[in-house]
Structure formats: C-alpha cells, structure tokens
Amino acid sequence: MLAALVGVTAFTGATILNGQMDSHAVDVTQAVPVVASAGLLQTDAAADTALVPYAARFSALVSAAAITALEDMETAEDAAANNSDLKQAGSTAKAALQAAAAEETPEESAKEETVEVPVSASTTGVAALGVISGTGVRMRSGPGTGYSILMTMRQNAAVAITGKDGSWYKVLYDGTSGCISADYVTRYESAGGLRHTGRVTADTLNIRSGPDSGSSAVGSVQSGAYVTVTGIEKGWYAVSYNGASGYVSGDYVALCAGGSTAAEAPAETPAEAPVEETPAVSEPVTGTVSGSYVVSLAQQYLGTPYVYGGSSASGFDCSGFTMYVFSQAGVSLPHGATSQLSYGTEVSRSDLQPGDLVFFQDYGAVASHVGIYIGGDQFIHASSSYYNGRCVVTSSLTETYYDGHYYTARRH
Template identity: 35%
Template sequence: MIKPSHLLRAAVLGTVFTAMFTVGSSAATLGAGTVTADALRLRDTPAAEGEILATASGGTSVVVLEDTGNGWYKVNFNTVEGYMSSEYLTVSTTADAALGYGLVDTDGSSLNMRAAAGTSYDTVASIPGGTVLELEGVDNGWYKVTYSGKTGYVSSDYITITTEPDATETASSDLGAQIVAYAEEYLGTPYVLGGNGPNQFDCSGFTKYVYSHFGYTLNRTATDQLQNGVSVSKDELQPGDLVFFKYRTSKPVSHVGIYIGNGEFIHASTNRYVVQIDQMESGHYANVYVYARRIIG
C-alpha cells in the first residue's frame, strides 16, 4: 500500500472495539469461494484427518486466502481460518458476494479506497485505520466496499476479517471518520481571523463549520467550545474529537482543531495560515496541548 499524503489522510488511532472479537490474518485474498457440496467441513490442517473447526452449508461464500497446492484451500469462514477441500469449492477471483466484515488493519494509518481493483486507479476515499467495513465482493485480491456513501476497492493486504461490530460503536466510529473526511476537503483553505467558511476560516470557525455540516451546533470561540460535548483524556481520543491548545494567553485555551488519529489533527493554522494537518505527539503542539472534548455520542 502506498500511504496517502497529508492532503488525503484521515487516520484513526487503532480504535479498540471492546464489543468485537477479531481473528484472522491480513494475508492477501485469492478470491471468493462458494461451497458446492451440501455441507463442507473447515479443518485445522489441509488434510481429511484434520480437526473440524466448522461446517459450511451448500451455497455459502467463504474468503479464499491461499491455494495450498494439494487439493485444499486456506479460507476464512465466519472469522475462523482453516482449510477446505478444493473439490467442493468453486473459486472466483472476481465476484460479488457477501463476505462478512473486515477491519482496516494499517497500524493507525489510513487506507486508500480506489475506484477499481488496483493501485493505478484513482483514490475515491481515504479510510481510517480501525474502521470496520462490510465486504461486498472481491476482485483479484481487492475487496469491494462502501465507505461514506462511496463504493470502491481496498487491498486485502490491509484487511483483517472480523465479526460484525456493535451497532452503536460502528455508528460513532463511522461518524467520526466522516467528520474527519469532510474536514480534509478544506485542506489548504486560507486562515483569516474571524473567518467562518467556506472560503476562509479561523480555528474555531473551522471546527464550528465542519460540525454544522453534521447537524451539531458549536459555540463560536475556542474557549467557548470547551463547553461543548464531554471531556475525554488524551489516551481516549477518537477521530472527530476536538483538541485544544494553550499558548501565550491568559484564556483557558488559544487554539482548537479536530483529531484525526495517529497523533495528528487538522486545524486552521496560523503557522502557514491555511487549513493543515499537524502532529500533536511531538513538537510545538505536544507542548501546548491541554484538553479534548467529544461532541458525538
């Protein structure tokens, strides 16, 4: 995977889904397999003597990870990896099939979603690490997915098969990712004191404008935005949280931005006087960070 530039990134700290059990590897996917027998057993080794891990009924779709070359496929069935006899599996490298759910496994970086299956195609979205996606199909090692209203393909090298996440967590996580993605549409927009958007912003004007797009009303100044939402600690930060900084002021804070994950935030900056992404784990902003607030439930 080619990591996206700052102008396309929407990263998430590896979100911990406490209500979700994740298994499986992020090995490249060969294709989608369909069980042709009335029932087919998933075994722990590629042999008829292997321990039975599960049984798939006829017509079931499984994720085919590897052809072991001895009459068996390594597969992922309902988040459990094992082996199925190739005699009773029809495998397609290009297929639309419900394959369950996948976790974007990128160590916190974001993953490019392409218009088609391959790195040569345009990037249509940037998906934060830790996002759970419904896998709608497969095309030569790429999963077909829908994210933030757009459909495209992501490399299976960076997807771990997982169970369906808790609906509440998913909604919150997805909304945070959408807020980040929308904020990034304004990268490079000029900073102007008092700017409310969309062609110019100051720091709190930017956060207020972005959140208003999702139906949330924030107070106008950075100090007053400390009254919005609920307080969260730095180690609890999630994409979309407001992060506050204090530098050479008698006020509680002097600056605000939106956390995007991986120790980064997006803000209307007085450094280069544009909307940009900066690190808050090192350098200037690490030294002046003071608070965080969560706006979405």
C-alpha cells in the first residue's frame, strides 16, 4: 500500500490562478478545512480556448473560493456568482463548492454572558452603546420572541441602548426603535477604541472637547453627515469627522451600518432562519427612477443573508440584490455584475447620486461586485465578506478594499 503525506497551504483564488503569492494570501489558521482532490482546481483545456480571456481563470476561481474564507474583502465566490451569466462558473465548480460546504460543521451562535452594571451616568437619552455579538440577531417590536421582527442585525453592528425591560435591551438603530435580547449584546457605558458609524440627525451638531454641553466646541457637522464613533462617555459619543475629534450628544446621532469594532469575530451560524419580507411598494414608478425610492426599497433588506446565486428576499448575491431591488422599481436588470454594466448611463464617482449602481473590480472579472449608492460616500450591497457578516449591509466607499477596487457607476 502506497502512503503519501500531503501538506496543505491556504491560498486565495487570485494566488492559485496567478501562481504567485499576493496580498490575498492568508494564514492556514484562517483557511477553510479542505477534504478534496487536487482535480477540483484543474480547468478543462478545451474549455479554456472557447471562453473569453478571463473565463478560464473563473473556472478555477469558484473552486478556490471553496478553500478560502477571508474576513476583510468581497470573496472570489461572489465574483464568480455574479459573472455566472458569462459562463465563467460551471456546474462542476459549483458542485465543488457545495461539497466543500457540506463538509464544514456550522458553529453555534456565540452568546456572551451579560454582566449587570450600575445605572448609567448618562446625561442624554442614550444609556449605553451596544455591540451585537452574534450573526442573525433579531430586533423585535417588544421584549420577547413573541413580538414581530423589525430587522435582522449583522454581527458587530452598534446600537444605542436606551433602557432595559427584563432580559431585553431597548435599542435604537438607524432611526428604528425596538428590543434585542441582552444575551446577544455587549454593553459599553464608558469605552474608547471602538469604530462604528453614525449619521447626524440635527441640523447642525457641535463637536465638543468633552462629554457635556458646557465644553467648548471644536467643530461642527451638518445633518445627514456620517461620523466615525470611537467611544462613549455619559451618553455622549466620542467621534472623529474631517480631522476634528471630540464628543457629540448621543441624542443627535443615529448609529447605522458602515463601521465595526477593531477586533472582528469569525462568522457564526444564526440562531434563527431569516424571514422573507415583502417590500411595501407605494406606487408604480414610471419614466426616470427615483434614486431615493430605490434606496428606500434597498434598505428594507438590511441584514438579509448573502446566498450564492440568490435573487430573492430570502437571500441575495450582490447582483441578485440589485436586480431584485430595481425590479421593484420597474427596472429590469440581468443577474450578473458585468452584464449590469451594459444598462443605464455611466456617471463619474464625483457625480454619484442616491440610487446609482456602483461597481467594483477584482479577481480578473470585468465587474466582480455591485451595490447601490445611498449618499454620503455610503452604499448598500449584499456582501460576501465575513468581515461584513455575509449579508446586506451599508459600507463606505472610502474603506480600503472598496476604495481600491472601485471601478465605475451607472444611473437608471
């Protein structure tokens, strides 16, 4: 009997395809365990000559995605899924993905024990800042699982805690108030070193040198602007904005998607299966599509899980999400990021308006990812990134990955 010792090294799709190490290589501790033959990474020579120049690379790309799980970027899996209409992801590669996924054992959602703390010394309506400690955590209309689901929260999202009812926190998130089980929230009354995003709700909000209204103003920010929330003290958020750092009242900042704590936890399995929601469409849209209307439709699906090849409210990939949202607004788009480039009118990055489609380029694809611009350098998208919780989230175009891979934009 012939015995062989096989050493396994983890690479990203780009590494395998290019035959060299690059910035996408990960430590073996981050890689998904592999039990598969080397044949999964081979491409058919005859097919290579029949496809477009970058098609052969995608044939191996999907298989590579089965053995890599990066946290800070969109995945090769997503790039392949959103170019499948170009025949770059065949049934054999998809089967390889499914086989690899079947061999993984899902982790149980992590529950962090909540330690009771003294009554907050807050001088605002915000008692504390809470960070969601699991994936698929539900915000409900009341303090119990019998109440209706308002939204599904992504892991590491920040919420404003305004009170407590039994074992449930009363919270505010992006203008929505509800309740979340305290078992899935890490509470901060006094903290620094965080990194979250908040949207200013006051007409003009002063940034002050200390956490009280008597401290001197060191700057100001206008309504609708996004600030980076780095901590909390007495119900005042420590923030940075355009080079100015200080404190703003928690009453006038809505915590929202777009930021996360410095230490990211690995992906976990939701305790509850996502619930399909039906958008509340006010009236049919004719002629030019209203960008704000498209954004309002898209935001109804925040927290919906990322699903390879998905294009329904139970789960999306990135182009499936944009296709679905625009179909609700009366615009027909194909399922494929590269294919969606052929629709609408090209606009420059400096001229972006809410409702524009923004495209990104990676893994050798013409367009590997797509999302919907919502204003303030923010966009909403179905993210395959473990960093974002693999769900529909709002991210910033200024984040390193998206800024470095931004490609173009289209308006409908």
